[in-house]
Structures are given as structure tokens and as C-alpha cells.
Amino acid sequence: DQQVKQNSPSLSVQEGRISILNCDYTNSMFDYFLWYKKYPAEGPTFLISISSIKDKNEDGRFTVFLNKSAKHLSLHIVPSQPGDSAVYFCAARKQGAQKLVFGQGTRLTINP
Amino acid sequence: GAGVSQTPSNKVTEKGKYVELRCDPISGHTALYWYRQSLGQGPEFLIYFQGTGAADDSGLPNDRFFAVRPEGSVSTLKIQRTERGDSAVYLCASSLGGVNANTGELFFGEGSRLTVL
Numbered sequence: 001d002q003q004v005k006q007n008s009p010s011l012s013v014q015e016g017r018i019s020i021l022n023c024d025y026t027n028s029m030f031d032y033f034l035w036y037k038k039y040p041a042e043g044p045t046f047l048i049s050i051s052s053i054k055d056k057n058e059d060g061r062f063t064v065f066l067n068k069s070a071k072h073l074s075l076h077i078v079p080s081q082p083g084d085s086a087v088y089f090c091a092a093r094k095q096g097a098q099k100l101v102f103g104q105g106t107r108l109t110i111n112p
Numbered sequence: 113g114a115g116v117s118q119t120p121s122n123k124v125t126e127k128g129k130y131v132e133l134r135c136d137p138i139s140g141h142t143a144l145y146w147y148r149q150s151l152g153q154g155p156e157f158l159i160y161f162q163g164t165g166a167a168d169d170s171g172l173p174n175d176r177f178f179a180v181r182p183e184g185s186v187s188t189l190k191i192q193r194t195e196r197g198d199s200a201v202y203l204c205a206s207s208l209g210g211v212n213a214n215t216g217e218l219f220f221g222e223g224s225r226l227t228v229l
Binding site: 004006034036039042043044045046049066090091097098100101102103104105108 | 116124136143145147152153154155156157162167168170203205217219220221222223224
């Protein structure tokens, strides 16, 4: 039962263009969503988050959009840079719960 | 260092053996989590500690898995009678007040890669 799904295993984008990573969820009890970035042989690092009471959160080059009716969120990176090449995980948590439920990840490759 | 430290970074063992994985969280972080990441998957929750007590162990797959945090700092994940299916990267994370605080950010270690032959 995959409650958080990232249907694109990989994405390739040219440097300077926009990268859009997508994530779908099935559990309407999720109230907080996060994106993590992971380089090889390192642990995931927090990137950006959004509460379910918002539909957009922006931090520099990174913007997360939440569409609750569609149970869909997306991460936009603009402009994309070579250092953005990594695996990106979206994660969700239920109100009052401590555990995060992660998607399978999307490998983003930024081409020069 | 200032980050979450996990040892060993790599562990190769034989089926049926006992394994211990250690996590040293960021100083002052009261919340500690263990996750497991299998190849091609995202991290999967195992257990959460608030202080010394396991507040949520619902992710432990079976009774071969056990974790302790006796002094509210370092934690050890223990796996008995290891099976080939236990092979994965075991990630530890800590946070100041849990996922309900601030951004909900967890600070992850680099993980312990366990291979069961």
C-alpha cells in the first residue's frame, strides 16, 4: 500500500531550465509534506516543506505546490543547476503522528 | 562532528547472525528515528524515540528487530537471526522536537549499509 507515490523514477533537465518533480498521495489525513534531496552515500537532507493549509511555499530557487483536491504536490526548481542532480524524495505525515511516509524517489539529472 | 553519526557504515554478515547498528544523534535532539531504505525505494519508518522511550515502534517488521536508547542519546538497532531480506541501508535521524515542530525537518545520518549473505 504505497500511500505516497513518485511515478517518475528519473528526470533529465538541461541546466538553466525548470525541473518539475511530482508526487501523489492517497491518504487525506496527511497534513504536512516535505521534500528531501539525497546524494549518493549520504543521508537525505531536508529541502522544503508545506503545510496542508497552504498551496504554495517558496524558498529561493525551490517552490513546492500543493493541490489538495487532486492529492498532488510538485517541486519546482528554477533555474536548475548541475549541483541539483540527486534523488528527490517527497514525504508526508499525518497530524499528530511522528513518522514520515516517503515516496520511492525521483533521480534528477541536470545536463550542462 | 555536528551531524548524526552512524556506525558501522558497512556491515556484511551471514544469514542467521546477530547485528547491532549504532546511531549518535545531534547533541540536544530529543527525538530519534530509525528508517530502512531498500534498493530503489524511499526510506521506510521503523521506530521513533522521544527521550529514552520508544514512542512508536509500529514500523518494526517483526520481533527479530529491536532498538534501545537507554540514556536518551545514542541508540542501537539490534537485528537477531538476520535474513537476506534484511539487506538494506539503515538510516538514523534526529530532530529537536519531532516532526511536529517547526518545519518537521529530520536530520539524517549517512546510514549503515547491511548486507546479509
